[in-house]
Amino acid sequence: MNAITQAIVNNSTLEITRIKITNATKTSFLMSLECKVENTGPISATMTPMTLSMSGNAGCFGTLKLPEIKTCSSGTTLTVTDQRIEIVDMDAFVAFNKSIICDSSLTLHLSHGSTKIKALFLTAKITYQKSVHLKGMSGPVTTMLSTTTTSSPGTFTNTMRALNPSPLEIDLGTLHQELRNARGEKIATQKGKVYFGLGETTYVMQGEVTGVEVGEGEVRVLGVGVEEE
Known part of the structure; x- marks a missing residue:
């Protein structure tokens, strides 16, 4: 069960449709996020809350807490509003922001997500990780x-x-x-x-x-x- 569920999660897609970064200080910032989770299979399931490491091209700069996610065959929308993110590496955070502003494209790596998926009265433990490709501001x-x-x-x-x-x-x-x-x-x-x-x-x-x-x-x-x- 775990291996099958892990394979389904690995083949699923995560599209970030909006990221908002505000109120940055020397130690933290606020992040809002809107995502689409798709290709999770024909059976509805529930993914328990998890914490993900966020990394750019210069390494991990913070962790993001995701709420419970209920998936369905037609896709699921996920929203995070004004979550306070503690900065674990300022150089990595600055590099990520610079890439947002200057580059035409960038990648946000989400990793080390330990969660459980519940479906059809069964529960499976899986590790969640995705590399999300984003369009940058190109200057702007x-x-x-x-x-x-x-x-x-x-x-x-x-x-x-x-x-x-x-x-x-x-x-x-x-x-x-x-x-x-x-x-x-x-x-x-x-x-x-x-x-x-x-x-x-x-x-x-x-x-x-x-x-x-x-x-x-x-x-x-x-x-x-x-x-x-």
């Missing part, structure tokens, strides 16, 4: 919508628009950016609160010029870091 592609000068010399306000093609949302807090000309020279710095939601996001940045001429060609926006809060 950012456009400067408008620029206005402020009362202080050399300062300005920029309204920016970012396009996020992924199912991932992230609250960056206060983001620092540099504006660079076609020669790669820093022509200005700017900062502001940024939350990358699904699809299109508009945010406002306060900036200061460096005195370097803009010159000809496109201006690039480069994220250089976030403030610790």
Whole structure:
């Protein structure tokens, strides 16, 4: 029974349709998750609550507690709302966030899930692990919508628009950016609160010029870091 059930679970699919990361601190963050569990076979079953290790390309950064899951032949939707995740490796967590923002694709590894599956009055112990492939933000592609000068010399306000093609949302807090000309020279710095939601996001940045001429060609926006809060 255990071997058969384990094989069914191994062949099942887990699609993450939304991940939201907010309220990050030096020790923890909040995660919300929406998933589809499919290909679990023709018989309905119940999977007991379990704890999963979450890993990105730089290793495990935290553990996720999943509630009881009731599967059915047509598929099951799983939702986790604002779960507090303790960060076990900050470097791994930072690398995962960087991959979310910068890469076109990434993989979230869920592992070490010890659970039981109950079906047809029988119970089987299984180990749950999945590698979930996700679409990243690819930058995201950012456009400067408008620029206005402020009362202080050399300062300005920029309204920016970012396009996020992924199912991932992230609250960056206060983001620092540099504006660079076609020669790669820093022509200005700017900062502001940024939350990358699904699809299109508009945010406002306060900036200061460096005195370097803009010159000809496109201006690039480069994220250089976030403030610790």
